[in-house]
Amino acid sequence: MTDAESSAQVGAIRRLHIERLVAGGDGMARDADGRVVFVESVAAGEHVDAEFVEVKRDFARARVVSVVAPSMERVQPPCRHVVDGCGGCNWQHIATTAQHDAKVEIVREAFARTARLPEVPVTRGGSVGHDALRTTVRMAVTADGRLGFRRGASHEVVNIESCLVMHPRIAELVETAGVRVGKDAHGTPEVSLRCGDATGERGVWSHDRARLLGLPDDVVTGAGAVVHEEVAGVRLRVSMESFFQASRQAAELLVDAVSRAADGCLDGSEGPVIDAYGGVGLFSATLVPIDVQAILVESSKAACDDAYANLRGHTADIVQSRFEQWKPQSAGLVIADPARSGLGKAAVSVIAHTDAPRVVLVSCDPVAAARDARLLVDAGYSPDAVEVLDLFPHTHHVEVVSTFRR
Numbered sequence: 001m002t003d004a005e006s007s008a009q010v011g012a013i014r015r016l017h018i019e020r021l022v023a024g025g026d027g028m029a030r031d032a033d034g035r036v037v038f039v040e041s042v043a044a045g046e047h048v049d050a051e052f053v054e055v056k057r058d059f060a061r062a063r064v065v066s067v068v069a070p071s072m073e074r075v076q077p078p079c080r081h082v083v084d085g086c087g088g089c090n091w092q093h094i095a096t097t098a099q100h101d102a103k104v105e106i107v108r109e110a111f112a113r114t115a116r117l118p119e120v121p122v123t124r125g126g127s128v129g130h131d132a133l134r135t136t137v138r139m140a141v142t143a144d145g146r147l148g149f150r151r152g153a154s155h156e157v158v159n160i161e162s163c164l165v166m167h168p169r170i171a172e173l174v175e176t177a178g179v180r181v182g183k184d185a186h187g188t189p190e191v192s193l194r195c196g197d198a199t200g201e202r203g204v205w206s207h208d209r210a211r212l213l214g215l216p217d218d219v220v221t222g223a224g225a226v227v228h229e230e231v232a233g234v235r236l237r238v239s240m241e242s243f244f245q246a247s248r249q250a251a252e253l254l255v256d257a258v259s260r261a262a263d264g265c266l267d268g269s270e271g272p273v274i275d276a277y278g279g280v281g282l283f284s285a286t287l288v289p290i291d292v293q294a295i296l297v298e299s300s301k302a303a304c305d306d307a308y309a310n311l312r313g314h315t316a317d318i319v320q321s322r323f324e325q326w327k328p329q330s331a332g333l334v335i336a337d338p339a340r341s342g343l344g345k346a347a348v349s350v351i352a353h354t355d356a357p358r359v360v361l362v363s364c365d366p367v368a369a370a371r372d373a374r375l376l377v378d379a380g381y382s383p384d385a386v387e388v389l390d391l392f393p394h395t396h397h398v399e400v401v402s403t404f405r406r
C-alpha cells in the first residue's frame with residue numbers, strides 16, 4: 001500500500017497520517033485526493049491503516065485496521081468494556097494528561113476558524129481528575145435484559161459489569177438489579193440512574209417500559225423522584241428528570257470558573273443576574289447572594305420546581321420559559337448555559353437586549369461555543385477570556401467558559 005493511492009471508496013484500506021483531533025473526538029487526516037477523512041480511536045500524529053466506511057464528495061470516514069506508528073500518547077484503554085466496544089468513553093486510548101491538552105487545542109481551533117477570533121486567549125482550566133465519578137448516567141437495556149452503554153457509532157448495547165467512571169452508589173445498582181421490559185416497549189428501553197455524592201441518596205428513572213427489579217429500599221424511583229447533592233456548601237434538590245452536571249466535582253469546578261468569570265458582577269451593583277438555562281439553580285444558589293435579584297429562566301418544569309426549592313429565601317424569580325421567548329429585562333450579568341446546540345441568534349438577541357455589561361457563556365460543545373462567540377461579538381460584545389475545563393475525562397466532551405464585556 002502507498003500513501004499516494006487515490007480514489008478512496010468504501011472498503012478501501014489506506015495509510016493515513018492523523019493531523020489532529022477534532023470536535024466530536026475523531027482524528028482528522030487527508031486522503032491522496034486531499035479529502036478530509038475522520039478516523040475514530042486515534043491520537044494526533046499517528047500513522048494508521050484505515051478502512052473507509054463512508055465516502056462523500058467533501059469528506060470520508062474510516063476505521064482503524066492497524067496502528068502503524070503510534071503516538072507517544074497512545075495507551076492501553078484501562079477499561080475492558082472499551083475493548084468490547086463500549087462507546088461510553090471514546091478517548092481511553094489517549095494518555096490522561098494529553099486528553100485535556102487536546103481539548104484545549106480543539107477549542108482554540110474552533111475560536112480561530114469558526115468564531116474568526118484567533119486572538120482570543122484560550123486557556124486550560126481545571127480538570128476534575130480521572131477519579132471524579134459520574135453521579136448521573138443514562139443506560140440502555142441489552143437484548144438479554146441487562147444494562148449497558150451503546151457501542152461507538154451504533155445503537156447496539158454493550159453490557160457493562162463494571163464502569164471506570166461511574167459512582168459506586170449507582171454502579172452497585174447496575175451490578176445487582178435485574179431488568180424487566182414491558183411487552184409494549186418500543187425500541188431499546190433506557191434508564192437513568194443518579195446519586196448524590198454528598199448525601200448518598202440514589203434514584204432510578206425508567207424512560208420506557210423497563211423496570212429495574214430487586215432495588216434496595218433506599219432507592220427512589222420515577223421521573224419525579226428526588227435526590228440531593230451538595231455543591232459549594234449548598235444543598236440542592238435534583239429531580240431525576242432535571243439536568244444536573246456529570247459529577248459533584250464537575251459542578252464545583254464549573255461554579256468556581258463561572259464565579260471567576262463573573263467577578264465583580266455578582267453583587268447586583270450593575271443590575272440583576274440572569275441565570276439563563278438555569279436548571280435546578282446551580283449558579284443562582286451557589287453564586288448569587290440571597291439579597292441580590294436573580295432571574296432564572298429555564299424551560300423544564302421539573303428543573304423549575306427544583307429551583308423553587310433550591311432558591312427558597314433568595315431574591316429570585318423563576319421563569320419557566322424558553323430563553324429565546326423570554327422578554328428581556330435590564331441586567332448586570334447574564335450567565336448562559338445552553339444545551340449542546342448553543343444559544344443561536346434568537347437567544348443572543350435576547351442577551352443583547354438585557355444590556356448586561358458582562359456575559360458568561362458556558363458551552364458543552366466547542367463549535368457551538370465558537371458560533372455563539374461570533375454572534376455575541378456581532379451583537380457588540382468583546383471576548384475577554386476562554387477557559388477549557390475537563391469535566392468528562394476519558395471522553396472528548398469539553399466544557400468551555402467564555403467571558404464577554406461591553
Ligand SMILES: C[S@@+](CC[C@H](N)C(=O)[O-])C[C@H]1O[C@@H](n2cnc3c(N)ncnc32)[C@H](O)[C@@H]1O
Pocket residue numbers: 242243244245276277278279280281282283297298299300303321322323324337338339
Ligand atoms: C446544560 S443545562 C444547564 C443547567 C444549569 N445551568 C446547571 O449547570 O445545572 C441546560 C438547561 O437548559 C434547559 N433548556 C434547554 N433548552 C432551553 C431553552 N430553549 N430555554 C431555556 N432553557 C432550556 C435544560 O432543561 C437544562 O436544564
